[in-house]
Amino acid sequence: MDIDGTLLRAGGIGRASVRLALEEVYGSSAGIDDYRFGGRTDRATVHRLLGVQGWASEAIEERFEDFHAALAHHLTQLIASGAFEIIACPGTLPLIDALHGVEGVVLGLVTGNTAGSAPLKLAAAGFDPLHFPIGAFGDESQERNDLPPLAVARAEQLSGARFHGSQVVVIGDTPDDIRCGRHIGARTISVLTGWYSAEQLNPHQPDLVLDDLQDTNAVLQAIFATDNAQEKRPS
Numbered sequence: 001m002d003i004d005g006t007l008l009r010a011g012g013i014g015r016a017s018v019r020l021a022l023e024e025v026y027g028s029s030a031g032i033d034d035y036r037f038g039g040r041t042d043r044a045t046v047h048r049l050l051g052v053q054g055w056a057s058e059a060i061e062e063r064f065e066d067f068h069a070a071l072a073h074h075l076t077q078l079i080a081s082g083a084f085e086i087i088a089c090p091g092t093l094p095l096i097d098a099l100h101g102v103e104g105v106v107l108g109l110v111t112g113n114t115a116g117s118a119p120l121k122l123a124a125a126g127f128d129p130l131h132f133p134i135g136a137f138g139d140e141s142q143e144r145n146d147l148p149p150l151a152v153a154r155a156e157q158l159s160g161a162r163f164h165g166s167q168v169v170v171i172g173d174t175p176d177d178i179r180c181g182r183h184i185g186a187r188t189i190s191v192l193t194g195w196y197s198a199e200q201l202n203p204h205q206p207d208l209v210l211d212d213l214q215d216t217n218a219v220l221q222a223i224f225a226t227d228n229a230q231e232k233r234p235s
């Protein structure tokens with residue numbers, strides 16, 4: 001599952017924390033005001049914003065772990081400040097509770113957020129980050145398409161089961177979520193709780209578009225529509 005625009009809305013705290021971490025570690029956050037985060041990994045964001053300023057890829061990478069740590073630090077402080085409203089999208093809290101209890105499901109995150117940021121945002125919106133035992137994160141690649149295979153490998157390692165094709169379900173709010181799911185032959189469910197309309201998402205051919213994840217039973221039916229529940233892994 002994707003985080004921003006799918007599980008929760010973070011009220012701009014992502015952009016604010018990336019801005020502070022960029023300024024602390026690289027000395028500049030130029031271009032961030034007009035930058036579109038949706039669907040992109042944080043590693044890609046850092047490379048894109050600094051790349052146009054003339055930073056070499058190797059120089060960016062040298063400090064990337066510092067950036068990763070600074071981002072978690074600033075996100076923690078901004079959450080504690082109470083200045084940002086981080087709220088779960090409609091129905092997502094009960095949906096995750098329900099999926100958490102389904103035998104054979106390995107609930108995973110596939111997100112542009114870094115591994116350090118993701119649990120902080122989730123907890124701030126009322127989720128238990130431990131309900132997502134595996135994930136693939138935005139510090140692990142500049143390419144979102146790299147993330148689902150990582151998540152699947154980790155789910156297989158954790159569960160001892162094999163997950164392939166439509167046994168994997170990718171739920172997200174952007175064209176990039178659809179693309180990265182289709183890349184591994186997963187089923188893709190798009191939600192309109194982010195920043196994209198059905199008209200913008202449909203050309204990317206998701207298997208299903210839902211207004212939101214509010215109707216828990218309907219969403220569970222959609223997730224388990226074609227395959228045996230024992231083999232299904234939403235990610």
Ligand SMILES: [Mg+2]
Nearest residue numbers: 002004005173
């Ligand atoms: Mg998103």
